[in-house]
Amino acid sequence: MNTEEIRKDFPILSETVNHRPLIYLDNGATTQMPRQVMECWTSHYCHQNANVHRGIHYLSEQSTLAHEAARQTTAEFIGCDDSRQIIFTSGATDSLNLLASGYAFPRLGPGKKVVVTEFEHHSNYVPWQQAAKRAGGTFTVIPVEGDVLDLERLKKELDEQTVILSVTAISNVTGTILPLQQIISMAHAKGIPVCVDAAQAMRHGGMNVKELDCEFLAFSGHKMLGPSGTGVLYGKKEYLKEIQPVRFGGGMVDIVDLKDTTFGEVPYCLEAGTPNYAGDIALAEAMQYMNKIGLEEIAAWEKELTDELEETLRGMEGVTVIGGKQPKNSVVSVSVDGVHPYDLASVLDKFGIAARSGNHCAQPVLRKLGYESLLRFSPAFYNTREEIHILAQAMEKSVAMLRKWC
Ligand SMILES: Cc1ncc(COP(=O)(O)O)c(C=O)c1O
Known part of the structure; x- marks a missing residue:
C-alpha cells in the first residue's frame, strides 16, 4: 500500500490541528x-x-x-446483478428505519418478533425496538459475552414467529x-430473512450480497469515502416488493386521485422526493476509487x-483493550x-490526534461490557505506521499527565 501517494488524494490529511499534523483515527465515525x-x-x-426523473x-x-x-x-x-435492487437513502440509519417501518412493522403483531444482537449500533436497534413496540410485537436481543455473540441463544430464538433478523457485520x-455466513445460514434454515448492517464493513473489502445471500444490506456513504447524506438499502427482489412505502411524495407514485394513490415500481416507490443525486453520483465515484486501489x-493494510x-x-500499563477473542x-x-x-x-486532540470518546451510539453493548464510555481508534487505509507510533x-x-492532575 503506497500510503504516501494515496494521502495526496486526501486534502484534509495535510491539515494541522493544534499546530500538529492531523492524525485522523476516527474513521469509524466518518471517513475522509x-x-x-x-x-x-x-x-x-x-x-x-x-432534477432527475422530472x-x-x-x-x-x-x-x-x-x-x-x-x-x-x-x-x-x-x-448484485440488477441495479433496481439498489435503493438510495440518506444513510444506514435511514435504510434501517425504512426496513423497520416498511417491512417489519406491517408483519409484527402480538406473538411475532424481530431479532437483533446486543452488538448493534442504536441505528440497528431502536428502529426495530420501536416498530415492535408500535405493533405490539416482541423485540428480542441476543446477548454478547465479551466480544462473543451467543450463537446457541440465537439458534433458539430464531423460530416461525421471527419476522426478520438484523445483525451488524x-x-x-x-x-x-x-460470523455472518453462519448466522445467515441459521436464519435461512428457519426461513427467516436477514438484514446486514454493513455500515462499518463496506470499506474493509466491501460486501458481496451474492456470497452472503442476505435478504437486505444497509450502509452509509460517508463511512466509505463518500459524501454525508448518502446511503443504500439493497434487497432481494422478492423482498423489496414487500416493503411498504413509508415516505410519500413526488417521484414515487403511479396514479394519484382524490381517493387513493398507486405507487411506482421499486426502487423509485421507496425514494420519495428529489434524491441526493449529486451525492449518490459522488458515492459511486468513491466506490470506483476504492476499486482502483484494490x-x-x-482490507489487508487496515x-x-x-x-x-x-x-x-x-x-x-493500565490500558484495557476491549474484546480480542474474535x-x-x-x-x-x-x-x-x-x-x-x-x-x-x-488531550490527544492537543497532539493533533482525532479519536472518539463516548458510548459510540451503542449503549446496550457498553452497558454489558461494564462501561459508560470508551476511547475508540479506528484507522483507515490512508493511515500510516508512523501515525500509530506517534499515537x-x-x-x-x-x-501520565492526566493521572498526575486527577
Ligand atoms: C454499525 C453501524 N451501524 C449504523 C450506523 C449509522 O450510520 P449513519 O449515522 O451514517 O446512518 C453506524 C454509525 O456509526 C454504525 O457504526
Missing part, C-alpha cells in the same frame, strides 16, 4: 473524502445539474443517466467481525494497522485505569 470524489460532485453541479430537457436527461449509472456502479460494487465498538489491498495498534495499546478490523476501543475517555480524547507516544504522555 478523496479529491476525486469531491471533483466528481463539483463537476456534476458545474456541468450536469438538473424533465425531458438535455440536462435532466444527463443528470438522470448519471444517477442511474451510479446505481449500477453501486450494484456492481456489492455483487462489524461492531463499531469492539471491531468484532461477526479492495483486498485496502488489518495490519489495526493489529499493530492493538498490540501497541495492549502493551501499555477477529476484528479497524476499530480498537480501550479503557484506561483512572482516566476518563473524554479527558484522554481532549503511542502521545498516549503515554497524555495518560
Whole structure:
C-alpha cells in the first residue's frame, strides 16, 4: 500500500490541528473524502445539474443517466446483478428505519418478533425496538459475552414467529467481525430473512450480497469515502416488493386521485422526493476509487494497522483493550485505569490526534461490557505506521499527565 501517494488524494490529511499534523483515527465515525470524489460532485453541479426523473430537457436527461449509472456502479460494487435492487437513502440509519417501518412493522403483531444482537449500533436497534413496540410485537436481543455473540441463544430464538433478523457485520465498538455466513445460514434454515448492517464493513473489502445471500444490506456513504447524506438499502427482489412505502411524495407514485394513490415500481416507490443525486453520483465515484486501489489491498493494510495498534495499546500499563477473542478490523476501543475517555480524547486532540470518546451510539453493548464510555481508534487505509507510533507516544504522555492532575 503506497500510503504516501494515496494521502495526496486526501486534502484534509495535510491539515494541522493544534499546530500538529492531523492524525485522523476516527474513521469509524466518518471517513475522509478523496479529491476525486469531491471533483466528481463539483463537476456534476458545474456541468450536469438538473432534477432527475422530472424533465425531458438535455440536462435532466444527463443528470438522470448519471444517477442511474451510479446505481449500477453501486450494484456492481456489492455483487448484485440488477441495479433496481439498489435503493438510495440518506444513510444506514435511514435504510434501517425504512426496513423497520416498511417491512417489519406491517408483519409484527402480538406473538411475532424481530431479532437483533446486543452488538448493534442504536441505528440497528431502536428502529426495530420501536416498530415492535408500535405493533405490539416482541423485540428480542441476543446477548454478547465479551466480544462473543451467543450463537446457541440465537439458534433458539430464531423460530416461525421471527419476522426478520438484523445483525451488524462489524461492531463499531469492539471491531468484532461477526460470523455472518453462519448466522445467515441459521436464519435461512428457519426461513427467516436477514438484514446486514454493513455500515462499518463496506470499506474493509466491501460486501458481496451474492456470497452472503442476505435478504437486505444497509450502509452509509460517508463511512466509505463518500459524501454525508448518502446511503443504500439493497434487497432481494422478492423482498423489496414487500416493503411498504413509508415516505410519500413526488417521484414515487403511479396514479394519484382524490381517493387513493398507486405507487411506482421499486426502487423509485421507496425514494420519495428529489434524491441526493449529486451525492449518490459522488458515492459511486468513491466506490470506483476504492476499486482502483484494490479492495483486498485496502482490507489487508487496515488489518495490519489495526493489529499493530492493538498490540501497541495492549502493551501499555493500565490500558484495557476491549474484546480480542474474535477477529476484528479497524476499530480498537480501550479503557484506561483512572482516566476518563473524554479527558484522554481532549488531550490527544492537543497532539493533533482525532479519536472518539463516548458510548459510540451503542449503549446496550457498553452497558454489558461494564462501561459508560470508551476511547475508540479506528484507522483507515490512508493511515500510516508512523501515525500509530506517534499515537503511542502521545498516549503515554497524555495518560501520565492526566493521572498526575486527577
Ligand atoms: C454499525 C453501524 N451501524 C449504523 C450506523 C449509522 O450510520 P449513519 O449515522 O451514517 O446512518 C453506524 C454509525 O456509526 C454504525 O457504526
